[in-house]
Amino acid sequence: MKSIVIIGASGHGKVIADIAKNVGYEKITFLDDGRAGALGAYEIAGDTSLIESFDADFFVAIGNGAVRKRIFEAVKKKDKRLPVLIHPAAIVAESVKIGEGTAVMAGAVINPDAVIGEGSIINTSASVDHDCVIGAFNHISVGSHIAGSVVTGENVWIGAGATVSNNITICSNVLLGAGAVAVKNITEEGTYIGVPARKK
Ligand SMILES: CC(C)(COP(=O)(O)OP(=O)(O)OC[C@H]1O[C@@H](n2cnc3c(N)ncnc32)[C@H](O)[C@@H]1OP(=O)(O)O)[C@@H](O)C(=O)NCCC(=O)NCCS
Structure with missing residues (x-):
């Protein structure tokens, strides 16, 4: 199953999830350091300490460029794929x-x-x-x-x-x-x- 973990459960994250669904991701999960529960139909599975535990593609859906860069680099360090x-x-x-x-x-x-x-x-x-x-x-x-x-x-x-x-x-x-x-x-x-x- 094609899976993606989206970091950042916000309005922007919602739009990213919609694109991910459109391009064929079947399982979409969110991680967020400040929010738990769900974002619409999608589970917020926890915070960014869980990055390593997912065998999935990743996408950083955070509007602030500096924060986006920091989390992006943390994800890369764990050898995860960040698709376009x-x-x-x-x-x-x-x-x-x-x-x-x-x-x-x-x-x-x-x-x-x-x-x-x-x-x-x-x-x-x-x-x-x-x-x-x-x-x-x-x-x-x-x-x-x-x-x-x-x-x-x-x-x-x-x-x-x-x-x-x-x-x-x-x-x-x-x-x-x-x-x-x-x-x-x-x-x-x-x-x-x-x-x-x-x-x-
Ligand atoms: C430029 C910007 C960062 C300023 O934010 P801010 O520092 O919080 O500024 P304020 O809202 O306190 O406004 C200060 C003054 O600048 C004016 N101002 C703010 N943004 C302006 C803009 N884009 N163009 C012209 N004047 C602007 C305000 O009217 C205000 O004028 P006043 O003192 O005469 O009342 C912000 O307004 C902006 O344009 N952000 C971009 C948001 C965006 O494009 N989001 C897209 C998401 S997809």
Whole structure:
């Protein structure tokens, strides 16, 4: 039986479970360090101290990039497989490369020759255009759009409905707020909001 353990029993985890079911996982179990019981139809079997006891694939479904990275690395250390989960209703060009443990939600579009780092989230109806290089542990939020040839560092969060213009580079540890539009390179970590995006 194809089994997956999802770490993080949240709304985001629910969406990951839905994708896992759609791509053929028959047994889906959650682990969470702060919640017990069940998440809808799925059992929360315990906390992350149980990682080793499961013979299954794993997925880290935690929104915060730094926490996602920490748990992702803990899972990897235990030699567990972290698959890429792509919703059947996402459009991903053949030449796209996606790192392990990344999720691509329904309605997302990733165009040719884009590279997506490990542990990232390409959320519902987001788009990542041709030749982008998206770093590890990024979150490209719902309805945001990344134009062609954009490069992002690690732990970059592009907020809901935000836009990044083509050929822009964004350094690590940047949060581009909801609805913001980045039209220039961002070279200093921090939070950026507005149109055009400026440091908060
Ligand atoms: C930018 C952000 C991190 C700021 O959060 P915060 O530090 O808690 O800021 P606050 O909510 O206290 O707001 C402070 C001020 O900034 C303004 N502001 C907050 N977010 C803003 C945004 N995205 N664009 C423009 N202005 C914003 C607020 O209106 C407020 O203005 P005021 O002082 O005139 O009332 C947050 O609003 C945001 O955009 N997060 C991204 C959420 C998201 O995209 N989630 C997607 C999940 S898939």
